[in-house]
Amino acid sequence: MKIQQIADIEKAGCKHQETLYVPEVLTINTGMASCGIAAGADKTFKRATQEFEHDRNIRLRSTGCLGFCEMEPLVEIYRKNGPRIIYKKATEDKIRDIVDGYRENVFDKKLVLGQMRDPRSLLDQDVPNPLLNVEPAPGVPFLEDIPFYDRQVKIALRNCGYIDPEKIEEYMARGGYKAFLSALKRNAPQEIIAAIKESGLRGRGGGGFPTGVKWESCAAHQGERYIICNADEGDPGAYMDRSILEGDPHTIIEGMLIAGLAIGSREGFIYVRNEYPLAVKRLVTAIRQATEYGLLGQHIAGSDFSFEMKISTGAGAFVCGESTALMASLEGEVGRPRAKYVHTVEKGFRQGPSNLNNVETYANVPVILAKGARWFANLGTDHSKGTKVFSLVGKIKNTGLVEVPMGTSLRNIIFDIGGGIPGKKAFKAVQTGGPSGGCIPEAYLDLGVDFNELAKVGSIMGSGGMIVMDQDTCMVDVARYFLDFLKEESCGQCNPCREGIKRMLEILTRVCEGDGREGDIDLLQELGDMVRKFSLCGLGTSAPNPVLTTIKYFREEYEAHIRDKKCPAGVCKPLFHYEISEDACTGCTLCARKCPQEAITGEKKEPHVLDQEKCIKCGICYDVCKFGAVVIA
Amino acid sequence: MKMNETQSTINNAAPAIDYLALDKMVEEKFGNDKENLIMILQAIQAAYNYLPQPVLAYLAEKIGIPLSRIYGVATFYSTFSLEPRGKNIINICLGTACHVRGAGKVLQRIEDTLHVDNGKTTEDGQFTLESVRCIGCCSLGPVVKINEDVYGRIGSEDLDKILDHYGESHREQDN
Numbered sequence: 045m046k047i048q049q050i051a052d053i054e055k056a057g058c059k060h061q062e063t064l065y066v067p068e069v070l071t072i073n074t075g076m077a078s079c080g081i082a083a084g085a086d087k088t089f090k091r092a093t094q095e096f097e098h099d100r101n102i103r104l105r106s107t108g109c110l111g112f113c114e115m116e117p118l119v120e121i122y123r124k125n126g127p128r129i130i131y132k133k134a135t136e137d138k139i140r141d142i143v144d145g146y147r148e149n150v151f152d153k154k155l156v157l158g159q160m161r162d163p164r165s166l167l168d169q170d171v172p173n174p175l176l177n178v179e180p181a182p183g184v185p186f187l188e189d190i191p192f193y194d195r196q197v198k199i200a201l202r203n204c205g206y207i208d209p210e211k212i213e214e215y216m217a218r219g220g221y222k223a224f225l226s227a228l229k230r231n232a233p234q235e236i237i238a239a240i241k242e243s244g245l246r247g248r249g250g251g252g253f254p255t256g257v258k259w260e261s262c263a264a265h266q267g268e269r270y271i272i273c274n275a276d277e278g279d280p281g282a283y284m285d286r287s288i289l290e291g292d293p294h295t296i297i298e299g300m301l302i303a304g305l306a307i308g309s310r311e312g313f314i315y316v317r318n319e320y321p322l323a324v325k326r327l328v329t330a331i332r333q334a335t336e337y338g339l340l341g342q343h344i345a346g347s348d349f350s351f352e353m354k355i356s357t358g359a360g361a362f363v364c365g366e367s368t369a370l371m372a373s374l375e376g377e378v379g380r381p382r383a384k385y386v387h388t389v390e391k392g393f394r395q396g397p398s399n400l401n402n403v404e405t406y407a408n409v410p411v412i413l414a415k416g417a418r419w420f421a422n423l424g425t426d427h428s429k430g431t432k433v434f435s436l437v438g439k440i441k442n443t444g445l446v447e448v449p450m451g452t453s454l455r456n457i458i459f460d461i462g463g464g465i466p467g468k469k470a471f472k473a474v475q476t477g478g479p480s481g482g483c484i485p486e487a488y489l490d491l492g493v494d495f496n497e498l499a500k501v502g503s504i505m506g507s508g509g510m511i512v513m514d515q516d517t518c519m520v521d522v523a524r525y526f527l528d529f530l531k532e533e534s535c536g537q538c539n540p541c542r543e544g545i546k547r548m549l550e551i552l553t554r555v556c557e558g559d560g561r562e563g564d565i566d567l568l569q570e571l572g573d574m575v576r577k578f579s580l581c582g583l584g585t586s587a588p589n590p591v592l593t594t595i596k597y598f599r600e601e602y603e604a605h606i607r608d609k610k611c612p613a614g615v616c617k618p619l620f621h622y623e624i625s626e627d628a629c630t631g632c633t634l635c636a637r638k639c640p641q642e643a644i645t646g647e648k649k650e651p652h653v654l655d656q657e658k659c660i661k662c663g664i665c666y667d668v669c670k671f672g673a674v675v676i677a
Numbered sequence: 678m679k680m681n682e683t684q685s686t687i688n689n690a691a692p693a694i695d696y697l698a699l700d701k702m703v704e705e706k707f708g709n710d711k712e713n714l715i716m717i718l719q720a721i722q723a724a725y726n727y728l729p730q731p732v733l734a735y736l737a738e739k740i741g742i743p744l745s746r747i748y749g750v751a752t753f754y755s756t757f758s759l760e761p762r763g764k765n766i767i768n769i770c771l772g773t774a775c776h777v778r779g780a781g782k783v784l785q786r787i788e789d790t791l792h793v794d795n796g797k798t799t800e801d802g803q804f805t806l807e808s809v810r811c812i813g814c815c816s817l818g819p820v821v822k823i824n825e826d827v828y829g830r831i832g833s834e835d836l837d838k839i840l841d842h843y844g845e846s847h848r849e850q851d852n
Binding site: 079083532 | 712713749750753754756771773775777778786809810812814815817820827828
């Protein structure tokens, strides 16, 4: 069927609304994004297939990621007139018990994460809430009330974990492609651009450039225009784009179609990391399905608008997240940035006007058109509208993807949603913005996250990685880590970046190895200032951020490394050693048994002793000791 | 390309190259278009496990760009290898989330256990150790990916069991 009218979308989606909300048979959704699969979701799915293959009253579906990665594999069970229950850590051995429990209306607290109050997305509110008159499961908390979810507002992630990403009809059933088709029927590109401008949407890839302004200037330039999606999520510690690509690929296609319509383009490219094979696979499927429905191709829905879409896979180069480098890479070249005297909206890919936005940016676009620019602009802060997805990772209890309104404080995100630091350890810093960002100390935890506020403390929003660090993280080592990353990833064509980062890394390396000298901190700041001012592209100009912010907020750690030759966090091997505290050691013998070097000796129930000569500082004893008896000295 | 052919590439320096299949792939899948160079190289690496020099020379002629430029692209992007790689590819994630959770120690332990440096292949051709920057499974860090299998929340003591699953040989080397 080729889609011609809005009614066609409703027709295509209609049958699937039943599957999504009121299925006659017991329906089991398994979250099968890469993170879920790595946690064992594929095994759960396989086991469920074997167990229930002949049960005609059960339907198995695979969906994307619901975001609460710490609790994966996540499995959701529902049926018409029954509650919708999300089960946590649903490994293969538990699936039988889970299903039996649901059928018998018994909900084991150890297995249940919560139940849903309303499974609809914000784009299909015309459908009645299927759970409105359903008796809730007794004693099971509502998902919307548990701390991980209660502050979240899902716009970009609205479909992730709900729909089968390989079924375009389910995307349609949740209001998908209607925003695009309505815009196509109105045929008023100026209106779209005006709406995106009014919404205040800023680029979610890191820079935060106003999206509507970018679209407008691209549309104003003559030539064959291109729409490009940056899905080369290179920031280590950020994976929100992967989740959207894997869980809701059609939202990106719809966002790009709208951009194509607004800007007047006939061709779109998605530049996606080769490290995300599942995302590539689901995009390929999504593009094929959209083409079959006539939403991509020639004369879409009988109009004059034609749009083709291609996928191009990157090959592992962080610098390709930079717009000019990405476009060079799309052309099959080495991904080296160029000076932007002429912007890519004028001359970019194939020398044509090119509009490049990030995955999350495109995912917001259909919602802005459907709900209205004002609605979107009402969310967030003065400078930053809408929501932002963060990947909350590192030393945090509830790792996962969270989407919160701009302006939510770091403290809310880390301690309320994230549940704080595991294992009674103390919070030290949160790193935002990846290698281009900075480390923010406890003093600024009440900062509301938006583009401007983060810039004020020397960091950036970046693509949304939020890496939490505790007392066991060495800030000097973190700075060294990022510079090591950037040294590898610098394309090497401009001196300040290529040489500057290398020299800064040399200094940091000697500081971490115990050979730091007086004056090294000043030298790092001076070099950092030079690299920031004179590098050619964003990679270089932001590269010193991790070093400069750690010096600013954790200077005493640098001084401890340089003057006292100590690494207080116990990370830099030459600058610390482990000791066993005689008072705290209970003589449980665990450390002695786990030590690969047989460096620990002692009688049972007597304090143990660590032989410094044999110790290789692998840290196993420190990790396994339940009594905090292994200490860093 | 079948598995046994891949293996033979490792054991013998010069792999058997099927130029007909190469022609077909470059023409049908990639339209003989040099703009698709990166994806063509990915397909070649998927077939041979690395980028054999004769294939690149042939490709240069075929899509009409100098071999030097192909070499430039192949060495710029970290995915590509110009040397034969092992039967099993170990990718250890050194992304930030994994780093703060101790990926460095895990890397050290793999290097010590297999007697191989990061980026190199074991002498018996069983394993190639390649660090990567984030595979997007940050919630499970530290993460190690062996071929297509992802292992999360790895402690440095879990490794031997996992490695044993892929090859027995590293044990013998230890003795």
